[in-house]
Amino acid sequence: xxxxxxxxxxxxxxxxxxxxxxxxxxxxxxxxxxxxxxxxxxxxxxxxxxxxxxxxxxxxxxxxxxxxxxxxxxxxxxxxxxxxxxxxxxxxxxxxxxxxxxxxxxxxxxxxxxxxxxxxxxxxxxxxxxxxxxxxxxxxxxxxxxxxxxxxxxxxxxxxxxxxxxxxxxxxxxxxxxxxxxxxxxxxxxxxxxxxxxxxxxxxxxxxxxxxxxxxxxxxxxxxxxxxxxxxxxxxxxxxxxxxxxxxxxxxxxxxxxxxxxxxxxxxxxxxxxxxxxxxxxxxxxxxxxxxxxxxxxxxxxxxxxxxxxxxxxxxxxxxxxxxxx
Amino acid sequence: xxxxxxxxxxxxxxxxxxxxxxxxxxxxxxxxxxxxxxxxxxxxxxxxxxxxxxxxxxxxxxxxxxxxxxxxxxxxxxxxxxxxxxxxxxxxxxxxxxxxxxxxxxxxxxxxxxxxxxxxxxxxxxxxxxxxxxxxxxxxxxxxxxxxxxxxxxxxxxxxxxxxxxxxxxxxxxxxxxxxxxxxxxxxxxxxxxxxxxxxxxxxxxxxxxxxxxxxxxxxxxxxxxxxxxxxxxxxxxxxxxxxxxxxxxxxxxxxxxxxxxxxxxxxxxxxxxxxxxxxxxxxxxxxxxx
Numbered sequence: 201x202x203x204x205x206x207x208x209x210x211x212x213x214x215x216x217x218x219x220x221x222x223x224x225x226x227x228x229x230x231x232x233x234x235x236x237x238x239x240x241x242x243x244x245x246x247x248x249x250x251x252x253x254x255x256x257x258x259x260x261x262x263x264x265x266x267x268x269x270x271x272x273x274x275x276x277x278x279x280x281x282x283x284x285x286x287x288x289x290x291x292x293x294x295x296x297x298x299x300x301x302x303x304x305x306x307x308x309x310x311x312x313x314x315x316x317x318x319x320x321x322x323x324x325x326x327x328x329x330x331x332x333x334x335x336x337x338x339x340x341x342x343x344x345x346x347x348x349x350x351x352x353x354x355x356x357x358x359x360x361x362x363x364x365x366x367x368x369x370x371x372x373x374x375x376x377x378x379x380x381x382x383x384x385x386x387x388x389x390x391x392x393x394x395x396x397x398x399x400x401x402x403x404x405x406x407x408x409x410x411x412x413x414x415x416x417x418x419x420x421x422x423x424x425x426x427x428x429x430x431x432x433x434x435x436x437x438x439x440x441x442x443x444x445x446x447x448x449x450x451x452x453x454x455x456x457x458x459x460x461x462x463x464x465x466x467x468x469x470x471x472x473x474x475x476x477x478x479x480x481x482x483x484x485x486x487x488x489x490x491x492x493x494x495x496x497x498x499x500x501x502x503x504x505x506x507x508x509x510x511x512x513x514x515x516x517x518x519x520x521x522x523x524x525x526x
Numbered sequence: 527x528x529x530x531x532x533x534x535x536x537x538x539x540x541x542x543x544x545x546x547x548x549x550x551x552x553x554x555x556x557x558x559x560x561x562x563x564x565x566x567x568x569x570x571x572x573x574x575x576x577x578x579x580x581x582x583x584x585x586x587x588x589x590x591x592x593x594x595x596x597x598x599x600x601x602x603x604x605x606x607x608x609x610x611x612x613x614x615x616x617x618x619x620x621x622x623x624x625x626x627x628x629x630x631x632x633x634x635x636x637x638x639x640x641x642x643x644x645x646x647x648x649x650x651x652x653x654x655x656x657x658x659x660x661x662x663x664x665x666x667x668x669x670x671x672x673x674x675x676x677x678x679x680x681x682x683x684x685x686x687x688x689x690x691x692x693x694x695x696x697x698x699x700x701x702x703x704x705x706x707x708x709x710x711x712x713x714x715x716x717x718x719x720x721x722x723x724x725x726x727x728x729x730x731x732x733x734x735x736x737x738x739x740x741x742x743x744x745x746x747x748x749x750x751x752x753x754x755x756x757x758x759x760x761x762x763x764x765x766x767x768x769x770x771x772x773x774x775x776x777x778x779x780x781x782x783x784x785x786x787x788x789x790x791x792x793x794x795x796x797x798x799x800x801x802x803x804x805x806x807x808x809x810x811x812x813x814x815x816x817x
Contacts, residue, residue, distance in 0.1 A: 253626050300805065307559040307763065310626060311755045312804060315797040318752060322797075326790040437748070441630050448627055477642070484634025491627045492610045 215362055219355035227354050233466040234361045235422050238368055240446035240458035242415035245372065247444065248453035249381065250408040251388035256297070256313030258439035259320035260413040264290045264420030265430055269340050270330055279343040279425075287417045294413030298406040317440065325432040336431030340424050351425075361422050365459075368415055372455055375411065384408050438480070445487045451499030460498050529664050531785045532778065537670045539777020540677035541735050545750040546757035546769040547684065548728030554701040554764030555721040558608065558625050562632035563729060564751025569636060570596045570730025571737040571746060572644050575651050585653045589734055593727040600726030601719050607632060609715065641744045648743035651734065673735045680731055681770060684724070688766065693720060701764060752793075756800045761812055768812035 215234075219227045239261060246254040268286035271277040277285075301312045324331045331337065343351045343360065351357045375381045383404045386394045395401045424430055442465075450461025465486075469479045494501055549563050560566075573595050577588035611624040657668045688694040699707040700717050708714055736746060757776050761768025776796050784792035 247623075251623075253623060300801070304804065307553070307557075307622075307626075308759065308804065310559060311759055312801065314752070314755060315800050319794055319797045322791065322794050438634075441634070444627065444630065478638075480634050481638035481642075484631045484638065487631030487634070488607055488628050491624050491631065492607070495624065 212366065219358050224354055227358055229466065229470065231354070231358045231361050231426060233462050234358075234365045235419055235426060236442075236446065236466060237459040237462035238361075238365055238422065239416055239419035240443050240450070240462045241368055241372060241455065242412045242419060243440070243443035244447040244450075244452070244455070244458040245408065245412040245415065247447050248457075249376065249384045249388060250405060250412070253310050253444065254313050254409075254412070255310060255437060255440045256317040256320075257412070257416050257443055258435045258437075259317040260290050260294060260416035261420040261423065261439070262320055262324060262432075262435040263293055264417035265424040266324060266331060266337070266420075268421055269337050269424045269430055273337060273340065274330070279341075280346050283421050286421060287414060290413050290417035290420070291410050294410045295406060298409040299402075302402065302405040302409065314437065317435070317437070321432050321435050324435070331432075334432060336429055337424075338429050340428045340430065342425050357426070361426075364418055364422060368418060369455055369459070372415070376455070380404065380407060442483065445483050447497075449486055449490050449497055451497030452495075454499050457497055457499045464498060527663070527785075529662065531781050533664050533666055535778035535781030536774060537666075537673055537739075537777070538781055539774035540674050541732055541739075541773075542750070542753050542757055542777050543770045543773025544677050544680060544728055544735070545732035546754040546761070546773050547681070547766065548725035548732070549751075549754040550758045550761070550764055550766065550769040551721050551728070552725045553758065554766075555697055556608075556612070556700075556718045557622070558612075558629065560725075561626065561629040561751070562603075562636055563629075563725075563754060564747030564749075565633055565636035565640070566596060566600060566726055566747075567729040567733035567736075567750050568742075568744065568747035569599070569640060569733070570726070571651065571733035571742045572640060573730065574734040575649060575737060575742045578651060579649075585651070585734075585738070589731065592734065593730045596726040596730035597723035600722040603632060604719050604722040612718075637744065637747070644744065646744050648741035651737040651742050653738045669738060673739065676731065676735060680728065684728075684766070687724070693717065697721060753796065756796050759800055760803050762809055765812040771812070 215230075218230055222230065239257070242260070243254065243257050246252055246257065264286045267289045268279070268282040271282035271285060272279060297313075297316055301309055301316070304312060325334050327333070342357055345351070349356070351360050383394070383399045384407075386397075386399055387401050387404050391401055394404075427434075446461030446465050447458045448461070449464055450459065451457030465483065469482060490497060496503075545563075545567055548566075549560060552558050552560050552563070570592055573592035574585070574588045577583055577592055578585055581588075583591075607628050608625065611621060611628055653669050653672065655668050655672055659666045659668060659671065686694075688698060696707070696712050696717050697720070699710075699712060700714055704714060707717075732750065733742075733746065736750065740746070753776060757772035758764075758769055760776060761770075761772030776799070779799055780792050780796050783795035787795070
């Protein structure tokens with residue numbers, strides 16, 4: 201646990217000084233990575249702790265991004281007034297959708313959430329008066345100043361995103377260890393048994409979906425001013441699938457996994473200077489290869505690696521095993 | 527006007543039924559929700575298109591060859607990507623997630639692979655049949671009649687395969703009870719591979735027919751796959767008659783809703799129909815109660 205804490209603090213320190221060392225473009229890229237990390241975390245919660253694949257996750261991002269941007273652009277609302285309204289809209293939608301769909305298991309849930317995502321996308325594409333249809337919303341401003349803080353430069357916006365990511369990670373870390381988190385895991389592992397020991401299964405699943413939708417919504421709130429344009433084509437099945445790839449590549453069922461996955465999937469194509477043409481095919485191949493050969497993802501690989509380097513003296517192995525359990 | 531719309535709805539519905547059949551077969555026999563299915567359909571259309579344009583053969587010669595090609599490709603994809611994750615306990619949630627993840631990965635690979643090979647520009651696929659049939663108020667091109675004809679032929683063939691052949695019997699046994707089928711010595715892997723071949727061939731036919739009516743392009747798979755999801759849930763996951771009836775019903779809902787209520791929201795109607803169905807009768811029209 202302490203090792204993990206040291207790593208987290210180190211990572212945070214690196215991320216905090218990064219914009220001072222990096223150029224404009226690299227800061228932009230890092231901001232994008234962190235926003236993806238937030239969205240991947242929301243997917244990770246569903247995948248790892250509710251035990252479902254939610255192809256509707258992109259719709260939650262879309263709802264938050266669109267509601268907040270429409271309120272700002274058309275009704276002149278302040279970002280910090282529009283944001284909670286948008287989040288409330290997302291959570292409400294998630295609760296309604298969850299009540300209808302979480303009764304369904306396995307493929308049924310996956311397919312219905314996909315249908316939900318399509319409905320949201322089609323409504324956005326066709327409700328021209330409000331959303332400007334397929335042409336999309338343009339000229340979304342950076343978040344308005346609050347408490348004397350301004351977000352109109354690349355690096356100041358980066359710090360806002362970093363703050364949001366840290367807040368989400370801390371909140372989710374607490375959630376996982378809380379009663380609700382434990383109950384979610386129990387439900388994931390064995391729904392019937394969980395019901396039997398008195399866990400309100402349906403309520404827990406809906407709460408799980410609402411929390412994950414909230415996190416996805418936070419991602420959407422940041423994505424809109426980051427991209428400055430929104431259009432329905434950004435929220436197809438592929439957007440949700442991208443989040444899934446990040447979670448799976450990073451490691452399902454962990455908090456570091458989705459963050460690691462987001463970093464990996466933004467920077468690897470960048471470093472290999474792939475043209476954007478090859479990025480999706482790489483995503484696909486990675487998803488297949490990781491699922492088949494390394495179902496625990498990068499985190500799993502790192503853990504095996506760490507264990508192997510530590511392993512030679514048998515006595516220490518035993519000790520480490522003990523500390524792992526705590 | 528109404529008769530014309532119904533005729534159009536039935537043509538669209540037969541293609542939907544055809545594409546849903548391949549999808550539902552895989553689910554029925556292997557419990558695989560194949561997200562890459564739409565891309566297989568798109569590849570099928572491109573196979574046929576390539577045969578017709580590059581080798582200059584007739585559409586009706588190219589179609590069966592392309593179907594065979596896609597069938598082989600499907601079997602290869604099954605053995606290389608899906609079988610490794612299907613070996614664990616068959617009904618476990620973990621394995622189910624892995625299968626969905628792998629087919630999502632295939633969705634990317636096939637989609638992007640097709641773009642790399644054939645580009646993104648839509649192309650037209652000619653069947654080589656012109657002319658129209660006029661019955662009362664209804665105008666129908668011969669092309670559309672051929673589409674319905676091929677669909678009836680393939681459905682007939684599928685029924686023959688399922689109910690009159692040994693492998694069909696084995697396939698139904700696997701779909702009903704996998705462990706039991708294994709216990710009496712059926713080789714599940716080979717039968718599932720066979721289902722993938724049949725499903726790929728169906729997808730290829732559906733894609734090629736869609737291509738002759740509209741156009742062949744790299745995004746043409748996303749519509750039919752979503753429709754297939756809706757149809758198989760509507761008709762019952764894994765049910766063959768459900769896919770046929772569901773396909774026709776969804777084709778009609780879409781055409782009539784588009785004509786009389788709102789064209790822009792025509793796809794929303796089908797999804798609403800799906801959600802209503804799930805709430806009222808989750809097993810679908812022809813489905814067995816969910817396990």
